Amino acid sequence: MRTIGILIRKELENAFNSWAIYTGYLLFFCVCGFACWLSPDNVFVLGQADMTPFFTVINWIAFFIIHALAMKSVADEKKNGTLELLLTKPVTTSQLLAGKFCSQLIIVGIALLLTLPYYFTLMGLGAMDHGAVLLGYFGLILTSACYISIGLFASSAAKTSISAFFISLGTGLCFQVLFGLLASQIHFGPVADLFGFLSLSEHFESLNRGVLDTRDVLYFLSVIVLFLALARLYVNKYRY
Amino acid sequence: MDIVVENLSKSFGSQKAIDSLSFQVKRGEILGFLGPNGAGKTTTMKIISCFLFPDAGNVQVGQYSVRKHAARIRQHIGYLPEHNPLYDEMNVIDFLHFIARIHNIPRYKITARILDMLRLCGLEKEKYKNIRELSKGYKQRVGLAQALIHDPEVVLLDEPTTGLDPNQIVEIREMIRMIGREKTIIFSSHLLTQVEATCNRVLIIHKGKIAADGTSAELRRTYTEKLLRLVVEGGNTKAVFDLLAGIPDVDDVEITEENSFRIQAGRNAPVEKDIFQLCEANGWYIKELVPIEERLEDIFRQVTQSS
Missing domain, CATH: 3.40.50.300 (P-loop containing nucleotide triphosphate hydrolases)
Structure with missing residues (x-):
C-alpha cells in the first residue's frame, strides 16, 4: 500500500506540473457548461431540476478525455525505458498499475467534484432527487474507472501512446455503443441478452435513473478487474 | 553479497x-x-x-x-x-x-x-x-x-x-x-x-x-601469443627475415622498419634461444630483444572473432 501511495503521489505531482491536465479540465468544463446551460437541450428548456441528462453528457466527455489521459501511462514508460527503472526497484507490476489507476481516478474525481456547483445551483432552482444525483455520481465514477482500466490495458498492449489511444477508444466504443446496438438489433434470445449485459451504457443508465442494482456494480467491478488483469499480463509479457 | x-x-x-x-x-x-x-x-x-x-x-x-x-x-x-x-x-x-x-x-x-x-x-x-x-x-x-x-x-x-x-x-x-x-x-x-x-x-x-x-x-x-620486438645489426633485412621465418616455433614475422622485426610465437616456445643461436651463427648482433605487452583490445578481438 505504501508503495502504491508513493506512486500515486508521483503521478499526481507530474500530472499537475504539466499544462495538459489544466487544458483537459478546461475543455471538460467548457463542454459541460455549454451542454448544461447553453445548448438547445439545456436545463431551462427541460424545466426540471434533474441532473440525469447532464450526467449523460459528462459520461460522454469523460469517455473521450480519459482515453487521452490514459494512453501514455504505460506506453510512454515503455518507450522511455522508465518501466525498466521502476520494475528493478522494489515495485511490482500490480503496484505500478494500481498507482496509475488510482492517480487517474483521483484526477477524474477532482473533475467530478468541480461539477458540484451545478448540483447546488439546480438545488436552488427546484426540488431534486438527491439519491438519484448521488447514484449518478457513483455511476460516473464507476464508468470512469472502467475507461481508465481499458486505457491502461491499451497503453500496456501498445508500443506508442497514439496506437494506445486508438485501441482504447475502439475497445471503449465497443462497450459504450456497439454492444448496446447489437443487443437492440438482435432483439431477443440469449445472444441479445449477452450483448445487453455487456453494454456499459445500459448499466450506467440504470444507475443514472437512480436504481442501485448490485448486478450493475458487479458488472463495473468485473470490467475494471478484467482490463487491469489484462494490462498486468501485457506488462509482464514484455518481461518474459 | x-x-x-x-x-x-x-x-x-x-x-x-x-x-x-x-x-x-x-x-x-x-x-x-x-x-x-x-x-x-x-x-x-x-x-x-x-x-x-x-x-x-x-x-x-x-x-x-x-x-x-x-x-x-x-x-x-x-x-x-x-x-x-x-x-x-x-x-x-x-x-x-x-x-x-x-x-x-x-x-x-x-x-x-x-x-x-x-x-x-x-x-x-x-x-x-x-x-x-x-x-x-x-x-x-x-x-x-x-x-x-x-x-x-x-x-x-x-x-x-x-x-x-x-x-x-x-x-x-x-x-x-x-x-x-x-x-x-x-x-x-x-x-x-x-x-x-x-x-x-x-x-x-x-x-x-x-x-x-x-x-x-x-x-x-592464456589468450595471447608471445610477441617480441627484435632489432639486429650486421645483416641484410631481407635475409634476416627469411631465416627468422624459418624458425619452426615462430608463427609470424613482420618487418617493422630496417633491421627491426615483430615476431609472434607460441607462449611457451623457446623462441628467444633459437633467435640467439641464429644470430650467433650468422654473425649478427642483437641490439634489442624485448617482449611486447598485448593490450586487452587485442585479446577482445581475438576471442570474439575466433569463435
Missing part, C-alpha cells in the same frame, strides 16, 4: 541472447563485462536485476534467487540501465526523493542520503534543475545517484560512461573503484582500457557464452 549465475539462458523469439551462461562474482570484486554488441551483456544484467525472467537457469544474489525472491533482490541491487532512463519532467531532488521513498529508506535518513548522493556524484549545482535540462554527463550522474541512493550491496552498471567527457570518465571510474571495495559490482563497457583500469576481473562474452574469464593479466597469459 555474492552473485552466482548458473546455466542462465534467455531467448527472444528464435534468437538466443544468452546460452547457458555461468559465472560468479564475489563481494568486493569489480567485474568488467565485455562483449561485442548483441553478445548478451545487457540481457544478463536485466535478468540479475529481476527485470527480465530467465528461460532456464538461475541467478543467486546472496541467499536469494531471482526466481523466488525477486522483491528481496531488488532491495539490495542498484541498477543503472543502458540508456539511463529518467523522469525528465522531474527535478533532480524530487526524482532522488521519489527513488529513496520507493526503496523504503526511513524518512529521517532521506535528506542525508540525497545530500550524500549529490556530493558523491557532483550534482550540487544542478540539484534544482529539471532532468530534461541537464547535459548527458549530468544525466548519467543522476542515473548513478539513483542506483546508489539506497546503499545497495550489489551494483550493476550497464555502460555507465557512455557520453561522458574524459574528465568525467576518470571521475566515475574513481567512484566505482571507491564503492567497489565493499560491494559487488558488475560493470559493462565498450571502452576496454577503462575496464582494465577499473576492474579486478574481466569477463568477455560472445554470442551468449563466456569467451574469456580472468584478471587482465591472466587473460594475457
